[in-house]
Amino acid sequence: MNISITRSQLFFTIIKTQIGIGLLSLPSETQSSAKGDAWISVLVAGCLIQLLLLIYWALFRRFPNDTLRQMIMRMFGSYLGKGLNLIYYAFFIMIAGYACTLYVRLIQDWMLPLTPTWVLLLLIIATGMYLAVENLRVIARFFVLSSVMFIILLLLSLLTFSNEIHISNIMPVGHSGAGQILHGVRQTFFSMLGFEVILVFFSQVDGRPRGLLRISSFSNIMVTLFYAYFVLICLINFNSKALEQVNEPVLFLFKGFTNQLFDGLDLIFLTIWIIPMTATIISYLSMAGYSLAASQSTYRVIVRISGILVYIIGMYLTTVENLDPFSTWLESGYLLMIAVIPLLMWLMSFVIKNSGNRGAA
Template sequence: MNNTINKSQLFFLIIKTQIGIGLLSLPSKIQSSAKGDAWISVLVAGAAIQLLLIVYWQLLKKFPNQTLREITVRVFGAYMGKTLNLIYYVFFILIAGYASTLYVQLIQTWMLSMTPGWVLLLLIIGTGLYLALENLRVIARFFVLTSVLFGLLILISFLNFNNEVQVSNILPIGESGFAQILKGSEKTFFSMLGFEVILYFFAQVQSNHKDLFRVASFANCFVTLFYTYFVFICLIGFSPKALEQVNEPVLYILKGLSYTLFDRMDLIFLSIWIIPMTATIVSYLCVAGKSLTANQSSYRRLVWISGLLVYLIGWYLSTLENIELFSNWLLYGYLIMIAPLPVLLWLVSFLLKNNEKVGST
């Protein structure tokens, strides 16, 4: 089947969706709460996601070869199930629109200050739409092909160690206290959204459920360590006061680097980072389509509609002076959709009879 993927491709689908714009500002956000223990907050957030992945795995085992769209209908019935799927669709579109707005603001701040926002928005969403219209195998192959950029980003980050670093900024370990570390992990959790796409991709992977759980766990481990590393180098590269005052410390930490052949490493880093950011849009456009239909022709029409809605949402948000209130509402609402609701689906599934055979009916 052309629309199936292997477990390696699933790994890259997950990490490409999770790793996006949130990383660039994450160190300053969680440092305000967890101080020098911010890197521990990232590890705690990764552990929380792993617990959710266990629930996802148990749920998907009960309904083999089915996506969340089919599971909600099976558990809650046609009316409520389809209503929930529509709500999921709305949230996926809102997340994509919100992310697009953040991407445009970042690019205008650092690179293209004179370019109209609607043009950048059109380019970002247009590129994402072009890829999202393809089947999942094509999308996965593109994600695998561009995964080499993560290695390049890490190599660029090593240049930071040419600057003066202060390891004492993270000492003594645990000084912030458990409550502040948890507060920082909450902010980190929102920056690591994207793992929920496995609820729509698992059914199209050519492997057994045990192997799929290992892949999802490995992807979560990779993303957690990736985020922890960048938070760590920012903590030792900036003084605590300086880190609180910069919006994108990951970029600022590279801004001062200059070499004979390369200048402004921050812009080189950001130019590469645009690809993972766009990949996140692709994934959410894809799962938005899959949340309402399984038919390929209907899916393509829905993706076109979704792309238009994402553009309109992104354009509207860009006209607002402050989107923090919308951001908080969206993220906490979305948290309910990806955490308590799947847990509820899993618990209610025990009340169904013969649900272990649903995949073969």
Template sequence: MTISRTQLFFMIIKTQIGIGLLSLPSDTQSIAGGDSWISVLLAGAVIQLVLFVYWHLLKKYPNDTLSEITIHLLGRYLGKAINVVYYAFFVLIAAYACSLYAELINIWMLPLTPGWVLLLLIVGTSVYLALDNLRVIARFFVFSSILFVVLILISFLNFNSVMHISNILPVGQSGMMPILSGSEKTFFSMLGFEVTLYFYSQVQGNRKGMLSVISAANGFVTLFYTYFVLICLMGLSPKALEQVNEPVLFLFKGLSFQLFDRLDLIFLTIWIIPMTATIVSYLCVAGKSLTTKRGSYRKLVWFSGGIVFITAWFITTIENMRPFSKWLEYGYLIMIAAVPVLLWLSSFLVKTHEKVGSV
């Protein structure tokens, strides 16, 4: 089942934009201060370099997903072993994201609802969507992307309050090293672009100009994150940003209008859809990492959903998440950057071998 370029664009941004945005302004401000927005732009530039490597690799194997490329370049046994690792990794990422989503909803909206109930609802909805074919999933992502426009329109209401542009001036005051450290933190909040490795081959028609499509998706996400970091920096004092965990929601909490109240809950209610879309994407690529057959894929999604629920419930019992999240970040760098780069370099050896063999 194929998708269009536009659908690929929205599938990438819907996977990238998730829960990380809500806490990003406070996380980066504690490191880079008023230059946090620069850190976001630098993180976007680094991701663009990674996407450039993806494009070069996928251009050589335009009809193959990453799971098929690994087998082609590394051989049947090593390639399948790598794909199993990718499957486990994607399931773990989905479980980690589910635990964060459930915790966020529990704190801000449903404090009396048991965590396992929230996890069941999140995982159940995600599995239901991931079971369908890729074109249906892509159409849902495109349709629901209109909510980004709603969120941006809601954010404009903050400009009725006092915005302190002095909080981000002078530009570059934090120094290069804090800005670079902030970009590292931002990089892990913008992950999700790796789904390109699995969805690229599903795009119908000529693949010419695909670099522009994936670059445009990264550009949109980068500017989207930069915008919300900026309004948090200007709308909240540095001390306030240090004390709140989700400054984006906190910024809306103080807004009240005659027709509606508690904009933070309205914002979060809408935000649940992009958060769920991230889980759907990871369940989808987890299934595609081990099989290309429709029947096997559906069974694997059901199985993956069960593992995600159990793992997410276990993660919620961990008191100190910092060591676990740090380990996950290192794993992410290996799986989405190091391995694709090595595969790309290996593709030159395979190509050279094929040329020698054909002479």
């Protein structure tokens, strides 16, 4: 599939995949360990993600013309390569199923408590599949157009500064200690998942390697600051006890804001937020397709099959009362797939003949 996208389209693809439901609960989760320094944990997590982006960039410099699927086949051989690609495929649809479950629970808690689970799952996945079956360029264009939603969300967030704020909640800076801040980094890191989209789409972006590193780094900076900003405004609006009792403090932040012009700002925010959440599903369905498919026709079949599997996973997970064990298992697998294996592949690349070079760095 020789469909290429521009560097700016890659930028918005990364952002739209990374920013999703994790933001809504992140302030309470990170604050539970890092307290008023939770925003520092977000910045440190962004630095760790940047290190992974450097590994991805170094890997694709070694094999600039290969997709992730092709590199795996080259390095691990036919049998092991096919097996590992299949594992990546399963990994992507498991994340999509888990994300769908979280989305459904959020929508039922805040907006549609009487709507059956199977209906919400069907709407979310069907919407994601509708766009995911298209080629990467079409998907990227949608992400670019829908990114205006982030501007709207930022403008809405400014209204919250009319509430009573307490700067003392984050003072003095660093009072939680390095250990607690690092513990908050772990929670933040998994709320910012989605940057691994670069692994799948990097080779299909026009431009030289250095330019691609620059644009992926810039997207990481933007996402990190976006998350840190919302964590910070929650910290100065809620005390630590309130954050411990609230599952989605970002929504509660807007719920408490009402005036003559705006009412139910939390529902307005959530309605807009459905678009970024759906974009995440689209990305993971697309990554699942690209992890196995060698042609556009095969890709579309795989995406459709993936949508059915994601629906089954979502239906199962919605029956599970506590998702913590599954979340812990998924986090361990996530570290393996997006950190350990790419690092291993980069080290292996030094003993495998380079197949070419897209351009000088």
